[in-house]
Amino acid sequence: MTAAADGATPRPARPARQAPPVDLAALIADPDTRIIVCCGSGGVGKTTTSAALALAAAEAGRRVVVLTIDPARRLAQSLGLEELDNEPREVDVPGIPGRLDAMMLDMKRTFDDIVVAHSTPERAEQILANPFYQTLSSSFAGTQEYMAMEKLGQLRTAERWDLIVVDTPPSRSALDFLDAPNRMSRFLDGTMIRVLTAPARAGGRAGFKFASAGFLIFTRIISKVLGGQLLRDISAFVSALDTMFGGFRERATATYELLRRPGTWFVVVATPEPDALREASYFVDRLSAEGMPLAGLVLNRTHPPASTRLSATRAEAAAEAAAEADDGSPAALVAGALRVHADRMTLAAREQRLADRFTSAHPEVGMRAVPAAAGDVHDLEGLRVMAEALTGPDGDTPTGVPRTRVLPARRA
Numbered sequence: 001m002t003a004a005a006d007g008a009t010p011r012p013a014r015p016a017r018q019a020p021p022v023d024l025a026a027l028i029a030d031p032d033t034r035i036i037v038c039c040g041s042g043g044v045g046k047t048t049t050s051a052a053l054a055l056a057a058a059e060a061g062r063r064v065v066v067l068t069i070d071p072a073r074r075l076a077q078s079l080g081l082e083e084l085d086n087e088p089r090e091v092d093v094p095g096i097p098g099r100l101d102a103m104m105l106d107m108k109r110t111f112d113d114i115v116v117a118h119s120t121p122e123r124a125e126q127i128l129a130n131p132f133y134q135t136l137s138s139s140f141a142g143t144q145e146y147m148a149m150e151k152l153g154q155l156r157t158a159e160r161w162d163l164i165v166v167d168t169p170p171s172r173s174a175l176d177f178l179d180a181p182n183r184m185s186r187f188l189d190g191t192m193i194r195v196l197t198a199p200a201r202a203g204g205r206a207g208f209k210f211a212s213a214g215f216l217i218f219t220r221i222i223s224k225v226l227g228g229q230l231l232r233d234i235s236a237f238v239s240a241l242d243t244m245f246g247g248f249r250e251r252a253t254a255t256y257e258l259l260r261r262p263g264t265w266f267v268v269v270a271t272p273e274p275d276a277l278r279e280a281s282y283f284v285d286r287l288s289a290e291g292m293p294l295a296g297l298v299l300n301r302t303h304p305p306a307s308t309r310l311s312a313t314r315a316e317a318a319a320e321a322a323a324e325a326d327d328g329s330p331a332a333l334v335a336g337a338l339r340v341h342a343d344r345m346t347l348a349a350r351e352q353r354l355a356d357r358f359t360s361a362h363p364e365v366g367m368r369a370v371p372a373a374a375g376d377v378h379d380l381e382g383l384r385v386m387a388e389a390l391t392g393p394d395g396d397t398p399t400g401v402p403r404t405r406v407l408p409a410r411r412a
């Protein structure tokens, strides 16, 4: 049996390249770091990582605000976020040298605030009451991403914090955070909406005067499908928006630019699973294409074994021997423990293989492995443990496995 098959020491075709370490401790302590955005596919630990990094930064003496999106209830509670009030609140962390504020994004409220801030009271009232607006502001795909960026812009403008840590919405794809705002503004500014809303904008049916017969049939069909009332709602809403501010596209572009400013860093979070790492890979490529700086990859919920001295193969063999010798003595217990160790070594080897595959595709991307905690991470103590895994020195871990890896690198 080869070493690769025993699950203890992966042997790729070429020796795996070791990912460079990520120095998140230096990144959060650097006064030039102003925004950190945690991205990744659904459920990988973006919210938890954001909160842990923010806590670590406050413990390093910075004034930090963390913008969380849909945090789990218990995590929200331990950050003092009992109600969704769309404003940052100070988190009570005793003896902290810096300051930690936290907030949960209220997407609808953020949207309402934009409307109110950019229109007259009467117009704002009309828009807020418009059924199309109500749907758009609470459930349209992309609204959450758009509003997260909007809120980030507001927090940045307030100049109350020297570091903003941003969590991103729970979308399937990490890229949605970058794409959704533009998609939404394209939809609102788009040709179809313009055609559909032409009558309102031109002040009545005259707007259709120059439309071809084909277009008229098209809009009639659309009108049937969507319903006349909805069209009128969209129409009223878009024309109100048009006069309110320069349109959604300009706004989306402005907030997007914030992400490219010096001082903004992205942290990509993934679990050691093929889908999550594939998403992370797309995202890394996209960031580099957009010239947006990547701090590194957090490989979250890894399973490093308690010791790497005993390989999976030897543990399995020893378990078999112990089980054969079973005469009701503690041997069965020993066999059980050895099998647990063998499984753990096999799992860690698989996770390391996936991590190595990512590193061969992106050798420049630093990596930091964060072991899975025994239960959920939902209180300050759990966040502290996670913060230590994210920012502690690379060597010198409890398991002896460097934090850049799930298993120690194979010696050549």
Ligand SMILES: Nc1ncnc2c1ncn2[C@@H]1O[C@H](COP(=O)(O)OP(=O)(O)OP(=O)(O)O)[C@@H](O)[C@H]1O
Binding pocket: 040, 041, 042, 043, 044, 045, 046, 047, 048, 049, 069, 070, 071, 072, 168, 169, 170, 171, 300, 301, 370, 371, 372, 373, 374, 375, 376, 377, 378, 386
């Ligand atoms: N290192 C860890 N060890 C144990 N549990 C973890 C760890 N990291 C995250 N979790 C748990 O995994 C769950 C998902 O984490 P989290 O909510 O941070 O993910 P997310 O990427 O924000 O998810 P979503 O895409 O739904 O927003 C939570 O219950 C959290 O407590």
Ligand SMILES: [Mg+2]
Binding pocket: 046, 047, 048, 069, 070, 071, 167, 168, 169, 170
């Ligand atoms: Mg989340």
